[in-house]
Amino acid sequence: MSESNLLTRREFVQRASVGAAALASAWSYAPSVGAVGANERINIGVIGTGGIAGSHGQALQAIKDEENCTIVAVCDIWTRRMNDYASMVKSKFGEEPKTYHDYRELLANPDIDKVVIATPEHWHERMTIDACRAGKAVYVEKPMTHNATEALRVLDVIKETGAIVQVGVQGMSDDCYEAARDIIKSGMLGQVMQAQIDYVRRYDADSGPWRTDAKTGDPKPEDLDWEAWLGPAWKRPWDARRYHDWRCYWDYSGGVSTDLFVHRITRLIKACDLKEPIRGVGIGGIYKWDDGREVPDTFEMNLEYPGGPTVYCLGTMGNNRGIEHCIRGYEATLVFEDPGFNVYSMKDDEKNKVLHTHTRSGGEDQKLHHKNHHAAMRSGDASLLKTPPELGFYGVLAVDLANESYKRKKYMTWDPGRRRVVAS
Template identity: 40%
Template sequence: MTDKKTTVNRRGFLQTSGLAAGAATAVGAFPHPAIGEVKGANERLNVAIIGPGGRAQGHIRHLQELGDEANVKIAAVCDVWDGNKDVGRGLYPSAEKCGLNVDDKKNVTKNYRTLLDRDDIDVVLVATPDHWHAKQCIDFMEAGKDVYCEKPMTHTIDEARRVAETVKKTGQVFTVGVQSTAHPQWKMAHDRITGGQIGKIVQAQTQYYRNSAMGQWRYYPLTEDMNPNTVDWKMFLGTEFGLAKDQPFNRARYAQWRCYWDFGGGMYTDLFVHQLTHMLIALGLKFPRRVVGGGGLYLEYDGRDVPDVATVVADYDEGAQVIITATMVNDTPIDEVIRGHTGTIKFTYNGFEITPQVLRGAPAPPTREAAGEGGVEVVDAGFDARGDADTRALWRHFFECVRSRNQDTLCPADLGYAAIATVNLGVDSYRNGKAYFFDKESGQVSEADESWAKKWEKVSHQRGKPNHVAGWEAGDEGSLLYPPDYQKLEGDWVNGQDPAKRS
């Protein structure tokens, strides 16, 4: 193989990746027209907080800081637990923090349904446990409210599909709280990719590594005043709506619910969604075709369900693979990388680096610097995410969309759906010991078989013209290889005749 560089123009990449056929999307890929009535800049937006737990406490602070700037006010709070002032969570402590009267049953409630028909509530933050997200998001959107939903968007794939459909049906403005999507580095990287700077994309990797001495999510404190008299346990479970099975009250399953499959998905949904979502923006991909998940509970033997080591491998019809990996018992990460045929993007805190590839037949040397020709390009995205600035930026953009009735938020429902489909298939693969196919048109899941490998073997045997891949058009070059002259000697000998000598 020679060291001749191959580049792909924007049209070529879109066809190769499937974007041209609408098979993949990224932030801003499908701008929505203005919908409904525009909320005037001088009109205050009233926000209801549903589930003021750990993450929502940060949102309360951001909303209070944005109050005058964005002309917003927290008008109501809902939680199933009375709360504890020392812990600083729950219904009544959160209401006080928001400047609400704890005796005001209209605005301080344990039942979110009392807020559905309120004309004076414009926006709802859904920050409840994962198994409640879909139900509450759909109910509030159908009641005419705009919704900021904490990640993950839903607990199951089917729920994610229904939320995305509800956004389209109601015309409400919706975003998923993946704060990293507010960082411009992902869209900037996507522009470089579609510009052909690193060639055909083949693989990406992302990660989330932590190390907790007490066990992941066990740092949410349990208190004696967290009991059946102060917690509406039936509402938490959602048994009335079939959200979780009926079970005895348990402080750990209530306060540390991320450790249990009934309510969450551990690293897959709490952490993988963060990383995968922004990686999909950069790649311009959406739904995977084939997913397999691995891992296990190798250290955190504390009664939890979810693994402390996990990896998901997702393969895409566009001819690319994404690896998401993590452990909760070691915090040494791997690089967050997108690999193209002619270059590599490595993400940094403020942007990314682009390293050109040397096209050769030997492995790269141990050092990254020696692998490229022309040096490493360092790109600064001009955004400082320290101090949770990305969360504030996500809220600012969301409120702008609410006022203009623009559904093209930084993390729209279809992107949330794609992330949930991927990580949940990883969960099912890990738990059931099977690989799965996902049909992006129907949303149906099936067990994987040998057809995936055979499909790509067929492409290879057709000499790199994958006419069945989304976006392929007759006459386009499929292979990015430059075979050496001796490869002309390849081929079957028929009736003893050398294929190289046949006309």
């Protein structure tokens, strides 16, 4: 690695300050695109009709009367699955949606106010950009994009268009993290030095995480457009495992970090008011399910932020015993625990005394997250969003550093001048 590719800590802080200022300016843009009147119906198009789209359908059905919203169009490259979803929409929403094989044709429909992008993550950047330029409000599933460079390109277009974009980290509709941020800013914790969190699961031994019964040699359904599904990803022959089990492969997913950690790290980024890390490291491996997958089944992420804190995320798919979710300061520790969080003193004369208790309002709920998006659309005020795109970017940046570290076996950092992850 040449010296030109390496950043000193001082260079990083100087460049990061410029990058942060640029991101802040992203919120000074043209009048909001995707805004609707207070009493107008919000017409929604769903792009991608797999499992996560099903949960969005349930959430939107539950709030359709209260929110005056409905699904009017669906899109998928697999006709059978698209038609099944369209039938569900007709049954639950009372009208038959239009169907599209090409998402660009859906975006060209002037009657659609909002799109839900529920595709594999390698499509998120292109579809979000195209939707913003088509004048739609966007709810894009997490992660916002496949990597940090893509996320910045999305931010550029949001600045250009004024589109109202909600990132699908629905845990941010839990108010604990804004409340924790206020506690930290009050000084109750003192200097914040470290934070930790996890996402742990225990999958069936025979299948493992994100595996279906699909086999590489299974024939492609005649009504499935494989080339369209690959889109911007590397071109390769049909592989049923890559289609059904896409979270297992780097071309389409970041695995544990982008599918799961992004939920967790976004919470700590919000609570601790974090931006670009100085450096990040990801370690782990395929220890339990060596079945042809590329992404690890066990993964850990460590991030260092300017002036602190360090942030640790634990992830294992073979053991669901987790660790305490907490933020450690010199004066006190904030522990996320039901029904919200508690702050415990670290002072010698009052060790473990509860200094503050917060009971959560809201929760990790897609219904609340869609309602929040609709409120921003109806008011034309993107500042209302619980997971705005710049927060989505910082989450993607964190997990991108960890993934690149794992793949390259190096510490990684963000070079805001070059807009890319580089070796630290």
